[in-house]
Amino acid sequence: xxxxxxxxxxxxxxxxxxxxxxxxxxxxxxxxxxxxxxxxxxxxxxxxxxxxxxxxxxxxxxxxxxxxxxxxxxxxxxxxxxxxxxxxxxxxxxxxxxxxxxxxxxxxxxxxxxxxxxxxxxxxxxx
Numbered sequence: 001x002x003x004x005x006x007x008x009x010x011x012x013x014x015x016x017x018x019x020x021x022x023x024x025x026x027x028x029x030x031x032x033x034x035x036x037x038x039x040x041x042x043x044x045x046x047x048x049x050x051x052x053x054x055x056x057x058x059x060x061x062x063x064x065x066x067x068x069x070x071x072x073x074x075x076x077x078x079x080x081x082x083x084x085x086x087x088x089x090x091x092x093x094x095x096x097x098x099x100x101x102x103x104x105x106x107x108x109x110x111x112x113x114x115x116x117x118x119x120x121x122x123x124x125x126x127x
Contacts, residue, residue, distance in 0.1 A: 059118065087103060
């Protein structure tokens with residue numbers, strides 16, 4: 001990974017780069033010059049990403065829905081506390097509207113694919 005010289009931004013240094021993926025909140029990159037037509041995405045909450053989704057700089061991004069994570073954790077805890085599951089790999093339980101889940105290695109339970117936030121749904125979330 002190269003560093004940008006002082007006073008230059010990544011898009012100015014690498015004019016052949018059209019899309020940038022960052023592992024920090026998008027705002028730090030977007031506050032600098034982003035070439036027209038570039039698509040930027042990164043890790044942020046819906047509240048921090050709303051203006052970038054609205055203006056098309058970040059047309060979509062993904063996170064696990066915290067409501068679903070809590071819902072799943074609650075069902076897993078109730079099933080564990082009631083003795084229906086004990087954390088053994090391969091055991092299954094149902095988590096209400098989310099459906100059936102299987103306990104994986106190291107007593108893990110995975111929610112599944114992340115939720116995709118877009119212009120059509122981002123305003124339904126406030127966090």
